[in-house]
Amino acid sequence: MAFFDALRIILSFFLFTKYLQNSVQGEPQVPCYFIFGDSFVDSGNNNNLDLDIRANYSPYGVDFPKGPTGRFTNGRTVADIIGQLLGFIDFIPPFANLTGKEILKGVNYASGGSGIRDETGKELGDVVSLNEQLGNHFTVLSKISAILNSESAARDYLKKCIYIVIIGTNDYLNNYFVPSSYQTSTMYTPQQYANVLVKQYSKQLKRLHSYGARKVAIFGVGLIGQLPTIMRIFGDNSSMIDAAAQLFSRKLLPLVTRLNKKLTNAKFTYINTTRIVTTSAPLLGSSSMAFHDALRIILSSFLFTQYLHNSVQGEPQVPCYFIFGDSLVDSGNNNNLNVEFKSNYPPYGVDFPKGPTGWFPNGRTIANIIGQLLGFVNFIPPFANLTGKDILKGVNYASGRSGIQDETGQQRGNVVTLNEQLGNHFTILSNISAILNSESAARQYLKKCMYIVITGINDYSNNYFIPSFYQTSTMYTPQQYSDVLVKQYSEQLKRLYSYGARKVAIFGVGLIGQVPEMKNRFGANSSMVDDAAQLFSNKLLPLVNDLSRQLTSAKFTYVNTTAIALTSSPLLAFQQPRDSCCELVKNLGTCIEGRPPCPFRGSYAYFDGFHPTEAVNKAFATRAYNRLLPSDASPYGIKQLAQLP
Incomplete structure (x- = not known):
C-alpha cells in the first residue's frame, strides 16, 4: 500500500x-x-x-x-x-x-x-x-x-x-x-x-x-x-x-x-x-470478517496517524533503527554482489515511487513499514549505499538469501550472512563512535535504538531442503537442526547485544512451505518444510526469555509470524493466495526481468515466488508493531518495545 x-x-x-x-x-x-x-x-x-x-x-x-x-x-x-x-x-x-x-x-x-x-x-x-x-x-x-x-x-x-x-x-x-x-x-x-x-x-x-x-x-x-x-x-x-x-x-x-x-x-x-x-489489503476481508479484525484495521490507522504526527514534528520514537536479515527486508545490499538473487530491476518496485531499488516486493517491505510506524520520515538506507551521518538514523544490513548458517544461500552467489552483517554493524559502531567522539557515547546512543532481525527462512529453503548442495539434512534430523540453528542464533544475538543493542525484535519463520516457489518445488509435500521450520520458530520465545533474563538491561521480544498469519485470515483473503503476481525465473523464484506483473497486486499474497506483496507486509508489520493479539508478539509489540526506557 x-x-x-x-x-x-x-x-x-x-x-x-x-x-x-x-x-x-x-x-x-x-x-x-x-x-x-x-x-x-x-x-x-x-x-x-x-x-x-x-x-x-x-x-x-x-x-x-x-x-x-x-x-x-x-x-x-x-x-x-x-x-x-x-x-x-x-x-x-x-x-x-x-x-x-x-x-x-x-x-x-x-x-x-x-x-x-x-x-x-x-x-x-x-x-x-x-x-x-x-x-x-x-x-x-x-x-x-x-x-x-x-x-x-x-x-x-x-x-x-x-x-x-x-x-x-x-x-x-x-x-x-x-x-x-x-x-x-x-x-x-x-x-x-x-x-x-x-x-x-x-x-x-x-x-x-x-x-x-x-x-x-x-x-x-x-x-x-x-x-x-x-x-x-x-x-x-x-x-x-x-x-x-x-x-x-x-x-x-x-x-x-x-x-x-x-x-x-x-x-x-x-x-x-x-x-x-x-x-488496502488490511481492509480486504471476506464476509467472515469479525469485529476484532475490523478493530485491528482501525487501530492500525490510528498508529499511522501517530506516525504522521511524529514525522511532522521530527520525533521518531527511537533515535535510530537497525535492520538485519534476508530478502524479506533487504533494501538493496544485494544489488552489486555477485549473486543471482537480486531485485533491482522491473517489475520489482512497481508500486514504489523510486521504482526498483533492490527491495523484493512490489512496494515497501515489513521493515520499511515498521520504520514509518516508528516515525522515521525517510527509509533506512542499505549498508551498501551509506553516506556520512546517515548512519545515525540507522542502517539496513539485510541480504537476500542469507541465513543464520554461514553457508546458507551460497549456492546462488556471495550473499551477506548474518555473521557478516554483524561484522558490518561493528564497522558502523566504529563510525558512530567517531561521529559522537567516543565509543562510550556511541554505545549509550545505540541502547536507545530499535533493532529487528528477520532470518532463518533460507536456512531451510536454501540449505536444509537442498540436499544436492548441502549436507545438513543428512547430518541432522529436523529437531537436531533446529537445535543447531538456535544455538548459533543465540550467539549471534548476544554479539549484537555486546555492540550496544538492547531493544531487539526477532521474527519467527512463517509458513514458508506455502509460498509459491516451495509449493512448486515440493508440491503436496511442502508441509514438511513448515513442520521443520516451526521446530525452530517454537524455540525462539524461550530464547528471547533466556536472553532478556541473562543479559543486563536486555529487552528482546519475539514476533510470532505464524500466529499472525493464522489469525489474519480476513486480512489475507486474497484472490491468489498461492500464486505469484509476477512470472518466475524457473528454480529461482524471482521475477523475470521486464515482464509486467499482475494488474491487481493487492489481490495477491505473493509478489514473486517467496516475497509477500506490500499489502501483506503492511498487515504483518502493523500487527507486529501493535501486538493487537497477545499471540502476535511476546513479551512486547514493537511499539511498546520502543517506549521502554
Whole structure:
C-alpha cells in the first residue's frame, strides 16, 4: 500500500471526528443526501417486495442497534457510514418507509438485486431497477416542491445535496453470468456488454442531473469474482467475472469526465472501488470478517496517524533503527554482489515511487513499514549505499538469501550472512563512535535504538531442503537442526547485544512451505518444510526469555509470524493466495526481468515466488508493531518495545 492509500484511511478517521463535531452542532455538510443502487446500500426497500433477496431477518443486523432492518450486512452499509461522515445524525430512510418532511434530509432508493438494465435481477423477483429508482426520486422531487412551495426552490435545494450511486454488480452476477435466465452473454461479448451498460448508465445519470442533482459520486464495480458465493459457484473461473466487470468499471472515469464537461454545473466523481480494495489489503476481508479484525484495521490507522504526527514534528520514537536479515527486508545490499538473487530491476518496485531499488516486493517491505510506524520520515538506507551521518538514523544490513548458517544461500552467489552483517554493524559502531567522539557515547546512543532481525527462512529453503548442495539434512534430523540453528542464533544475538543493542525484535519463520516457489518445488509435500521450520520458530520465545533474563538491561521480544498469519485470515483473503503476481525465473523464484506483473497486486499474497506483496507486509508489520493479539508478539509489540526506557 502506498503512502497515500494509508493516508486515505487516516483521513476517514479525521472525518469521523468532523462528523461528531457537526452532529453536536446539527450541521451536516450538505442539506440532503440521496442514495441509489443495489444491495450494498439497500436499507430496507426490498423488505415488503415479492422477491427472494432481502435481509430483514437475523443474523443480518447483528451489530446494528435496531437489529435486522433490511441492510445486507452485520451493521452499517457504505452509504450509512458516508452519511455519518457528512454529519447526518440519523440514517437516511428507505423510500419504502417515507413519512412527511423527513424527505428533505434525503432518501435511500437502493434495492438489492437491481441493476442498470431493467431486467437485471428479475429472476429473483420484483427488484427496483435503477430506472425505477429514478422514477421514485422524481416522485420525491414533486413532494419536496410542494413542501418548499415551488419546483424552482426544490431544484435549487437539491443542487446542494450529495448523491451516490452504487450499481452494476448485478448486471454481471444476476444477468450476464446467468445464461439460464438472460441472453446477454450470447448477444454481446464482454467488451460490447460494457459499452451497452455505460451507454444506458450515461442516460440515467443525465436524467438524475435533470432532476437537480449536481454533486454525484458513482462507484465502480469491485472484484466481484472474489465474493464467497461466486468463488463457490465458479471456482477457478471466477476471475473471468472480474475481467468482464472491470471492462465496465474502467469506462466510468471517462464517463464522469464527459458528464462534467457537457452538463451545466455538474460535479460528478468516480470512486475506484477496485483500486481501493487492491491497495488496502488490511481492509480486504471476506464476509467472515469479525469485529476484532475490523478493530485491528482501525487501530492500525490510528498508529499511522501517530506516525504522521511524529514525522511532522521530527520525533521518531527511537533515535535510530537497525535492520538485519534476508530478502524479506533487504533494501538493496544485494544489488552489486555477485549473486543471482537480486531485485533491482522491473517489475520489482512497481508500486514504489523510486521504482526498483533492490527491495523484493512490489512496494515497501515489513521493515520499511515498521520504520514509518516508528516515525522515521525517510527509509533506512542499505549498508551498501551509506553516506556520512546517515548512519545515525540507522542502517539496513539485510541480504537476500542469507541465513543464520554461514553457508546458507551460497549456492546462488556471495550473499551477506548474518555473521557478516554483524561484522558490518561493528564497522558502523566504529563510525558512530567517531561521529559522537567516543565509543562510550556511541554505545549509550545505540541502547536507545530499535533493532529487528528477520532470518532463518533460507536456512531451510536454501540449505536444509537442498540436499544436492548441502549436507545438513543428512547430518541432522529436523529437531537436531533446529537445535543447531538456535544455538548459533543465540550467539549471534548476544554479539549484537555486546555492540550496544538492547531493544531487539526477532521474527519467527512463517509458513514458508506455502509460498509459491516451495509449493512448486515440493508440491503436496511442502508441509514438511513448515513442520521443520516451526521446530525452530517454537524455540525462539524461550530464547528471547533466556536472553532478556541473562543479559543486563536486555529487552528482546519475539514476533510470532505464524500466529499472525493464522489469525489474519480476513486480512489475507486474497484472490491468489498461492500464486505469484509476477512470472518466475524457473528454480529461482524471482521475477523475470521486464515482464509486467499482475494488474491487481493487492489481490495477491505473493509478489514473486517467496516475497509477500506490500499489502501483506503492511498487515504483518502493523500487527507486529501493535501486538493487537497477545499471540502476535511476546513479551512486547514493537511499539511498546520502543517506549521502554
